[in-house]
Amino acid sequence: xxxxxxxGAGPAGLSAALACREQGLSVRVVDEFYRPGGRLLxxxxxxxxxxxxxxxxxxxxxxxKALQAGVDIRCGVSVYNVAKADGNWQAFxxxxxxxxxxxxxxxxxxxxxxxxxxxxxxxxxxxxxxQVMTNVQRxxxxxxxxxIGINVLSVAIARELQLAGIHVDRMVLPALSPVTSSAGxxxxxxxxxxxxxxxxxxxxxxxxxxxVQSLGLQKRGIRFYPSGGIRMWGIPFQLRTAALEIVGxxxxxxxxxxxxxxxxxxxxGSEKIIPAxxxxxxxxxxxxxxxxxxxxxxxxxxxxxxxxxPLHNERMQTSLPxxxxxxxxxxxxxxxxxxxxxxVAGLSIAADLGKLxxxxxxxxxxxxxxxxxxxxxxxxxPDIALGRERLxxxxxxxQAM
Amino acid sequence: MDRRIQHHPVLGAIAPGxxxxxxxxxxxYTALHGDTVAAALLxxxxxxxxxxxxxxxxxxxxxxxxxCYECRVTINNRxxxxxxxxxxxxxxxxxxxxxxxxxxxxxKAKDSSEGRDSQLLQKGLxxx
Numbered sequence: 001x002x003x004x005x006x007x008g009a010g011p012a013g014l015s016a017a018l019a020c021r022e023q024g025l026s027v028r029v030v031d032e033f034y035r036p037g038g039r040l041l042x043x044x045x046x047x048x049x050x051x052x053x054x055x056x057x058x059x060x061x062x063x064x065k066a067l068q069a070g071v072d073i074r075c076g077v078s079v080y081n082v083a084k085a086d087g088n089w090q091a092f093x094x095x096x097x098x099x100x101x102x103x104x105x106x107x108x109x110x111x112x113x114x115x116x117x118x119x120x121x122x123x124x125x126x127x128x129x130x131q132v133m134t135n136v137q138r139x140x141x142x143x144x145x146x147x148i149g150i151n152v153l154s155v156a157i158a159r160e161l162q163l164a165g166i167h168v169d170r171m172v173l174p175a176l177s178p179v180t181s182s183a184g185x186x187x188x189x190x191x192x193x194x195x196x197x198x199x200x201x202x203x204x205x206x207x208x209x210x211x212v213q214s215l216g217l218q219k220r221g222i223r224f225y226p227s228g229g230i231r232m233w234g235i236p237f238q239l240r241t242a243a244l245e246i247v248g249x250x251x252x253x254x255x256x257x258x259x260x261x262x263x264x265x266x267x268x269g270s271e272k273i274i275p276a277x278x279x280x281x282x283x284x285x286x287x288x289x290x291x292x293x294x295x296x297x298x299x300x301x302x303x304x305x306x307x308x309x310p311l312h313n314e315r316m317q318t319s320l321p322x323x324x325x326x327x328x329x330x331x332x333x334x335x336x337x338x339x340x341x342x343x344v345a346g347l348s349i350a351a352d353l354g355k356l357x358x359x360x361x362x363x364x365x366x367x368x369x370x371x372x373x374x375x376x377x378x379x380x381x382p383d384i385a386l387g388r389e390r391l392x393x394x395x396x397x398x399q400a401m
Numbered sequence: 402m403d404r405r406i407q408h409h410p411v412l413g414a415i416a417p418g419x420x421x422x423x424x425x426x427x428x429x430y431t432a433l434h435g436d437t438v439a440a441a442l443l444x445x446x447x448x449x450x451x452x453x454x455x456x457x458x459x460x461x462x463x464x465x466x467x468x469c470y471e472c473r474v475t476i477n478n479r480x481x482x483x484x485x486x487x488x489x490x491x492x493x494x495x496x497x498x499x500x501x502x503x504x505x506x507x508x509k510a511k512d513s514s515e516g517r518d519s520q521l522l523q524k525g526l527x528x529x
Contacts, residue, residue, distance in 0.1 A: 032467045034437065034488055044411060052411055076486065078467075110468045120471075122448035122461030129465030129485075137440035138406045138415050164406050250459055251448045288468075 002028045002072070004349055005091050005100040007079050007291060010038020011335040012327025012342035013106035014062040014071075019346025019365075021069040023355045028100075029066070030077040030093060036063045038108050039328070040335050042128075042135040044160050055335065056136070062339075082295045082323075089295075089322055102322050102349045105291050106342065109306065109328035112283035114149060114174050114183065117245040119281060123252030127282040131157045134164045142278030146255045147171040148243045149282030150189050152380055155237075157280075162233050169276060170229060172241040172257055174283075176264035183283065185264045186239045190222045195382045222262045242266060246279050255279060285332045285380070295323055300394050304387030305331030306380065313395045314366050316345035317352075324349055331387060332380045333373065340369040404444045405433075423493040438484040438495055439465065439472050450474055450484050451498025455506075460498075473498055 004020050006013045009031035020027045035041070037059025045053050066073060074095065081092040082103060089103035111126040118124070123142060125133075127149070130141040144167050147158050158168050176184035183189065222239065229236035242264065245256040259270035285306055292310040293299065298319040299308050309331050316324045326345035327338035347362040356362060373385060381387070408414050419434040425442060432441035439450065439462045448461040450472045462472035465485045472484040475496040484495070 032486060034486055054411065056412070111464060120453070120458060120460060122450070122459050125462060126464045126469075129463060132465050133440060133443065134406060135409075135412065137437065138409075139440045139444045140404045140406060141443075163411065164409055166406075251461070 002026050002098065002100050003353060003355075004028070004102045004104060004346075005030070005089070005098050006104045006106055007031075007091065008038060008106035008108055008327065008329075009033070009036035009063075009073055009075065010106060010108050010327060010338065011040050011058070011062065012108075012329075012338040012345070013038070013104070014066050015339045015342030016104055016106060016326055016346035016349075017066050017071040017073075017342075018062075018069055019343045020349055021066075021071055023347065023350035023357060025350055025353065025355055026072075028072040028074065028098065030074045030079060030091075030095075030098075032076070032078045034076050036066075036073055036075060039128075042131040042160075043335065044135055044163070045156055058335070079291060082291050084295075084320070084322075087322075102324065102353060103295075104316075104324040104326060104345055104349065105289075105295075105310075105329055106325070106327045106338075106345075107288045107291060107329050108338075109285040109332055110288045112286050114180055114281050114283035116148060116174055116243055116281060118247055118252075119279075121246055121248050121252050122250070123248070123277055124246055124279045124281065127154045127157045127280040130278070130280045131160060134161055134166060140164075140166055141280070142252075142276075143167060144169050144276050145278045145280060146243065146274065146276045147280045147282060148174050148255075149183055149280075149284075150193065150237060150239060151183070151282060151284050153284060154280070154282030155193075155232075157282075158235055159233055162235060168235045169274065170236045170238050170241070172238045172243050172255075173260070173264070174281075175242045175244050175266070176260070184242060186225065186260060187222045187262050189239055190225075227259060243279075244271065247273060252277055252279055285328065287329045287331060289329050292318065292323070292325060292329065295320060297323065298398055300391055302331070302387045302391055304381045304383040305391065309391065311391070311395045311398055313392055313399075314344070314369075315348040315351075315362070316341060317348060319395070319398060322352075331384065331391070333384060334376045334380075336372050337369065337376060340365070340372045344369055404446065421489055421491045423489050423491070423495060425495045426497055432489040436489045438474065438476070438487050438489055438493075440485075441489050442484070449497065452500050454498065454501045455503055457500040 003025040004027045006029040009029045017027045017029050040055035040059040043055030078094045079091050083090050088099045091098045133141050174180040174184050225240045229238035242260045247254050254273045254275045256273050258266040287309050297310040310318050312318050312325050324345045326341040344365045350356040421432045449459045451460050462485050463469045467486045473481045474484045476482040
């Protein structure tokens with residue numbers, strides 16, 4: 001008999017599993033991927049203190065601890081439905097139905113798609129795909145790449161590709177459209193990069209200070225942005241260039257680009273095709289919350305957290321009894337926050353199942369989430385803390401009704 | 402050309418592993434133990450994993466972590482398997498997804514129905 005089923009063997013899921021085991025609960029973790037670690041796998045950046053954050057090592061540490069604690073981890077298992085049955089939760093998996101009193105969704109995030117004409121050609125991939133191929137699978141995504149989309153995630157991964165010796169020809173914006181919206185608007189991209197750069201790992205801090213040095217902090221700086229871009233680690237960041245189309249027959253052969261105005265409008269006559277054999281599309285991350293929606297959770301829309309998130313409180317309880325969330329499904333933040341949230345979720349589940357030996361650890365774990373958030377090296381959005389506060393208020397209001 | 406990242410300044414060298422042989426569309430390929438089908442094929446420069454079932458346009462992997470289903474292939478007679486989530490096993494038989502017949506879809510019928518749809522849309526927009 002399993003007490004807790006956790007969907008997702010990433011930082012949140014594994015740390016929750018550990019917390020549950022420490023309170024004597026029996027735990028099973030399932031994950032679609034063939035190895036545990038979630039988005040930790042592939043993460044590789046220099047922290048502001050100069051230390052390398054190696055996600056592969058962090059994932060291995062968590063995995064080892066979970067195995068030693070007696071967590072039942074099953075990779076290569078997908079969950080395609082969840083439903084309530086006689087006070088328990090049923091998870092429908094590719095290995096059959098699993099019925100448990102407590103279900104934790106730690107499904108993480110998915111990359112937001114940015115449609116660019118030609119994006120179905122082989123050789124076009126999400127920026128996260130290139131990260132996993134490079135750092136985890138150790139195969140070169142290609143010989144000459146173009147990154148479409150300039151944001152915290154794509155800057156960090158472009159640096160990782162370059163570190164692995166992969167040639168990133170340039171980083172450009174997606175063409176302005178109702179879908180790309182501010183991601184195709186140079187002024188807004190510049191603004192958002194400057195807002196997060198000082199909170200990020202050192203490569204981004206360097207990029208931020210380079211931008212400030214070159215252009216000054218004033219918003220008008222983008223008007224004087226050099227057409228060849230500003231180089232970081234040898235990669236030109238072309239904030240005044242947009243990708244109009246990915247071209248090739250059979251696979252990627254190049255990208256049609258154009259100069260753009262500070263508002264993102266293509267400059268007539270500036271179009272050209274640059275050669276490339278792979279293209280990374282970077283639209284940022286959004287919470288992967290389908291299972292919570294299927295379960296019938298109440299949701300809230302908070303752009304600072306990455307979009308639609310299941311309503312939940314600081315104890316990681318959702319609007320449905322016995323259903324919990326932790327990690328990026330609750331909002332896009334760093335892996336360290338996910339680990340801290342996982343511990344809260346695990347202890348919170350133990351409390352609700354009457355197995356929490358003492359209340360202190362849960363309170364400490366909740367405080368720790370806030371602390372880790374304050375100290376996080378990677379901030380995906382400057383208003384995360386406000387978004388969290390708003391979300392918890394909305395949860396309390398919904399519960400009171 | 403070696404498409405493997407043999408050495409990495411922070412992550413170090415690739416751990417030496419067993420080599421496996423598998424088949425893709427009837428041709429033999431080698432893989433390292435622990436490779437996914439998508440990674441093993443890319444290591445040989447193979448990007449195309451299927452064609453769009455209706456249009457026949459080429460497709461490869463997109464997200465590489467199982468979310469997008471763009472990399473679906475047939476493995477040991479099982480269709481719709483994601484190449485990015487599946488580890489290569491010795492003597493595995495992998496086939497790319499194929500174009501499927503669309504007997505109810507006449508090539509010209511598509512154009513005329515599209516034309517009619519756009520006329521209808523224009524009419525709807527005019528008349529509110």
